[in-house]
Amino acid sequence: MNERLDALRDRFGRLGWPLALTGAIVLALGTFTSWSYVATILGNLSVYVYPGSVQLFALVLAVIAILFLLMYRGPLHRLGDWFKSSLAVRSLGLGSAVFMTLVLLLIAVQSGGLINIDPGGWVSWVGSLLLAVGGQLMEVRAIKDPIYARLPGWVEILVIVILLALALFGSAFALGQEDGSVFLLFFVALGTAIWALASCGFFTWIGILAARHRRVLMLGAFVVAFLFPFTQGGSDANMSIATQVIIFAATAMGLNIVVGLAGLLDLGYIAFLGAGAYTAAVLSDSAFSTVGWKPPFLLVVLIGACVSATLGLIIGTPTLRVSGDYLAIVTLAFGEIFRLTMGNLDGSNGPNLTRGPNGIPAIPDLVVFGWDFGETHIVAGIPLGRFANYYFLLLIFAAFVITVFVRLNNSRIGRGWVAIREDEKAAEAMGVNVFGLKLFAFSSGAFLAGMAGTVKAHQDVSVTPDQYVFLNSAFLLAAIVLGGMGTVAGVLIGSAILQVLPEKLRFISDYRLLIFGLLLVVMMRFRPEGIIASQRRKLEFHEEDQELAARIEEIHLEEEEVSA
Amino acid sequence: MLFEGTLALWVLPIMMIGAIIASVLVAVIMERFAYRPLRHAPRLAPLITAIGVSVFLQEAVRLFYPGAKSKLPFPPIDVVTGQAFQIGGLTIQRAAIFTVAALAICAALLWYFVNRTKLGRGMQAVSQDPDTARLMGINVDRIIVVAFIMGAILAAVAGVAQGLQNQNIDFRIGFLAGLKAFTAAVLGGIGNIQGAVLGGLVLGVVESLATQFIPGQFGGSAWKDVWAFVLLIIVLVFRPQGLLGARVVDRA
Numbered sequence: 100m101n102e103r104l105d106a107l108r109d110r111f112g113r114l115g116w117p118l119a120l121t122g123a124i125v126l127a128l129g130t131f132t133s134w135s136y137v138a139t140i141l142g143n144l145s146v147y148v149y150p151g152s153v154q155l156f157a158l159v160l161a162v163i164a165i166l167f168l169l170m171y172r173g174p175l176h177r178l179g180d181w182f183k184s185s186l187a188v189r190s191l192g193l194g195s196a197v198f199m200t201l202v203l204l205l206i207a208v209q210s211g212g213l214i215n216i217d218p219g220g221w222v223s224w225v226g227s228l229l230l231a232v233g234g235q236l237m238e239v240r241a242i243k244d245p246i247y248a249r250l251p252g253w254v255e256i257l258v259i260v261i262l263l264a265l266a267l268f269g270s271a272f273a274l275g276q277e278d279g280s281v282f283l284l285f286f287v288a289l290g291t292a293i294w295a296l297a298s299c300g301f302f303t304w305i306g307i308l309a310a311r312h313r314r315v316l317m318l319g320a321f322v323v324a325f326l327f328p329f330t331q332g333g334s335d336a337n338m339s340i341a342t343q344v345i346i347f348a349a350t351a352m353g354l355n356i357v358v359g360l361a362g363l364l365d366l367g368y369i370a371f372l373g374a375g376a377y378t379a380a381v382l383s384d385s386a387f388s389t390v391g392w393k394p395p396f397l398l399v400v401l402i403g404a405c406v407s408a409t410l411g412l413i414i415g416t417p418t419l420r421v422s423g424d425y426l427a428i429v430t431l432a433f434g435e436i437f438r439l440t441m442g443n444l445d446g447s448n449g450p451n452l453t454r455g456p457n458g459i460p461a462i463p464d465l466v467v468f469g470w471d472f473g474e475t476h477i478v479a480g481i482p483l484g485r486f487a488n489y490y491f492l493l494l495i496f497a498a499f500v501i502t503v504f505v506r507l508n509n510s511r512i513g514r515g516w517v518a519i520r521e522d523e524k525a526a527e528a529m530g531v532n533v534f535g536l537k538l539f540a541f542s543s544g545a546f547l548a549g550m551a552g553t554v555k556a557h558q559d560v561s562v563t564p565d566q567y568v569f570l571n572s573a574f575l576l577a578a579i580v581l582g583g584m585g586t587v588a589g590v591l592i593g594s595a596i597l598q599v600l601p602e603k604l605r606f607i608s609d610y611r612l613l614i615f616g617l618l619l620v621v622m623m624r625f626r627p628e629g630i631i632a633s634q635r636r637k638l639e640f641h642e643e644d645q646e647l648a649a650r651i652e653e654i655h656l657e658e659e660e661v662s663a
Numbered sequence: 664m665l666f667e668g669t670l671a672l673w674v675l676p677i678m679m680i681g682a683i684i685a686s687v688l689v690a691v692i693m694e695r696f697a698y699r700p701l702r703h704a705p706r707l708a709p710l711i712t713a714i715g716v717s718v719f720l721q722e723a724v725r726l727f728y729p730g731a732k733s734k735l736p737f738p739p740i741d742v743v744t745g746q747a748f749q750i751g752g753l754t755i756q757r758a759a760i761f762t763v764a765a766l767a768i769c770a771a772l773l774w775y776f777v778n779r780t781k782l783g784r785g786m787q788a789v790s791q792d793p794d795t796a797r798l799m800g801i802n803v804d805r806i807i808v809v810a811f812i813m814g815a816i817l818a819a820v821a822g823v824a825q826g827l828q829n830q831n832i833d834f835r836i837g838f839l840a841g842l843k844a845f846t847a848a849v850l851g852g853i854g855n856i857q858g859a860v861l862g863g864l865v866l867g868v869v870e871s872l873a874t875q876f877i878p879g880q881f882g883g884s885a886w887k888d889v890w891a892f893v894l895l896i897i898v899l900v901f902r903p904q905g906l907l908g909a910r911v912v913d914r915a
Contacts, residue, residue, distance in 0.1 A: 358707075362707065364707060364710055364711075366714070414896075417896055417899065417900040418896060418899060418900075420899070420900070420903065421899050421903060423706055423710075424706075424710065425849070425899065427710055428842070428845045428849075428895075429895065429896060429899060431842065432842060432846070432892035432895050432896065433892070433896070435842065435888065435892060436889050436892050436893065439885075439886070439888055439889050440889060442885075443885045443886060443889070569838070570718070573714050573718060576711065576714070580711055584707075609726065610722075610726065612718055612721075612722040613718075613719060613722040613723060613726060615715075615718060616714075616715045616716065616717070616718035616719030616720075616721075616722060617715065617719050618715070619711055619712065619714060619715025619718070620696075620697050620712050620715040620716055620719065623697075623701060623704070623708045623709075623711050623712045623715070624696075624697070624700050624701070624712075627704060627705075627708050639705055640704065640705065640708070
């Protein structure tokens with residue numbers, strides 16, 4: 100396949116660039132005309148003269164493609180020395196062809212026939228196909244390696260700020276889409292753009308930038324996350340999704356310590372979140388709580404986390420002697436024990452602590468330092484509703500969890516975990532305290548999950564055993580696998596994808612789990628290191644790839660250099 | 664559905680064969696597309712794939728098997744599920760006899776297969792050291808496929824037995840059954856057929872005894888599964904090689 104493509108490139112390589120440029124221009128021009136005869140599909144695509152709705156996505160893709168083409172040959176060619184622009188064009192071509200095909204299919208399905216597609220739609224479709232073919236024919240041309248590209252410091256910081264701002268408005272825009280198909284198309288377009296940037300080496304360069312301006316990036320990311328509620332104009336619908344994402348991400352980050360850093364597969368991790376949530380519930384002011392003592396919330400957080408960590412110790416001490424498949428099944432069994440126990444402590448099968456399958460409902464909203472989380476507050480003229488309040492609190496939690504994660508990862512403990520993960524026996528022989536470190540990974544992961552659980556109880560209003568089934572443990576694991584084991588950004592992205600997609604794509608809701616299962620299998624098959632791969636992970640999964648090893652070493656040395 | 668209203672015994676073999684064909688097909692397909700490509704991947708990868716496959720299969724049944732979104736009645740067969748026997752003061756369900764008989768036959772056949780046939784010995788060799796086995800001229804890929812097929816056949820028989828016993832099935836029964844199967848295997852000693860049989864029997868007896876004899880509120884049937892899993896953890900702590908097993912092999 101590849102050889103045949105190479106032969107074609109040799110023969111028709113000269114045609115690649117003009118073909119792709121024509122395609123991109125045709126695609127862009129097409130967006131200014133009507134795509135659909137019916138005006139009510141995918142926003143409104145039936146307007147001539149200016150692009151609207153999903154046409155804008157296509158236009159943006161086309162403009163990016165034109166920019167890359169001009170880097171390849173033309174006024175921007177000096178930028179093209181640094182980036183593999185032809186690879187970006189290839190990705191853009193394939194992506195926009197998929198995008199346009201999807202658009203036409205959606206129009207045809209939703210309006211009841213291909214007949215409703217206006218000529219403009221076909222024009223753009225042909226443009227995207229030309230772009231795809233042209234991109235495939237273009238030879239790779241990049242003279243310099245982007246990891247050595249240097250700009251003045253303030254420009255680099257500006258790039259980071261711009262990217263973060265794009266992330267802020269992009270996520271606000273994405274969450275604002277009510278129509279599932281428009282959201283899907285946005286997702287495809289965004290994925291295409293990111294793929295293009297990744298394949299031309301842009302993100303490798305960003306990685307170097309991030310290493311140099313780590314503090315700026317961390318602070319900036321936090322500020323962006325902090326500003327997010329202000330873009331919502333008081334709407335609580337999207338904030339509810341956003342809080343779900345953060346709880347999920349914070350919990351997954353804890354699991355990431357266990358799975359991603361220490362390499363212990365824990366399939367009952369949701370139980371620790373549950374332990375925190377139940378602790379908060381029984382100590383809350385709920386009329387149904389079964390314990391008379393009502394400590395202040397900050398104390399509850401600590402108690403919940405400690406209860407959870409203690410559970411982690413209790414379950415970890417015996418089970419961490421076994422490894423691999425055994426550990427996975429034992430933790431799975433532990434998760435089941437937790438769920439069944441919470442369902443049984445209802446007064447008739449055991450002491451009444453959790454009210455059994457009914458759970459503990461009516462948990463009141465938090466009031467911390469006089470700030471009532473249940474009420475809408477107005478800050479800078481923008482109303483912030485109930486979920487926005489919890490969002491801010493959770494953000495602080497998430498920042499804490501991420502700090503713990505990063506600090507542990509870069510410490511003696513973290514290196515011990517890596518050693519255990521890669522070869523337990525060798526680590527032990529080198530004097531690494533294997534059992535102690537494993538136990539510490541287990542209980543610190545449990546501690547963080549327990550913390551997240553205490554907030555979740557208040558945010559969800561009720562706590563029931565069926566929130567803590569095995570499937571949710573699998574979801575947490577999937578977030579890590581999808582995003583990239585052992586990375587912070589990966590887990591955040593994985594959590595966001597797993598939480599937002601099912602919310603927005605309601606039409607797949609029944610097939611959600613089917614797709615989820617398939618996704619795990621496909622990820623392990625084709626990209627086991629996840630969307631954002633930690634370099635070390637990548638090598639673990641591709642042991643025989645010498646080229647990759649050399650490249651990763653090169654990048655790593657450069658990162659060390661700039662951050663020193 | 665095909666033999667609606669028939670209670671005759673001749674349906675049973677057809678049922679068995681159908682079940683076996685279906686699960687063998689699924690096993691072979693998933694081995695080929697999900698597990699084989701991961702043969703040399705780090706150990707976390709196949710485990711995660713296993714979770715994905717199990718969720719996928721469960722959901723596929725729920726979505727595409729007619730009526731599977733709720734419990735389905737399992738077709739009765741008069742000889743196997745009919746009136747229970749009364750011997751003295753004892754009541755013995757016919758399905759229980761069938762299950763025990765199926766267990767005995769399957770265990771004996773499996774033992775013969777693993778210990779007496781060429782393929783079975785090849786399987787032992789592969790499990791001990793795949794690389795050396797390959798050097799000795801064993802087709803490792805084929806052995807692994809056969810192992811998947813054997814597993815699928817046994818699981819299919821167990822599934823039919825469980826259906827006859829409980830008289831209804833739903834798409835989730837595999838989860839608990841799989842977990843219990845692992846518990847039984849660990850209890851008896853992994854890689855040991857007698858051990859697995861003994862482990863399964865002990866697990867079942869312990870569950871029943873626990874619900875009967877543990878006093879107070881922690882007794883009742885609500886705690887049955889909890890005690891089973893507690894037993895699993897206790898075994899792993901105090902006798903990780905299982906009841907009959909020799910030294911446990913490190914599966915890391």
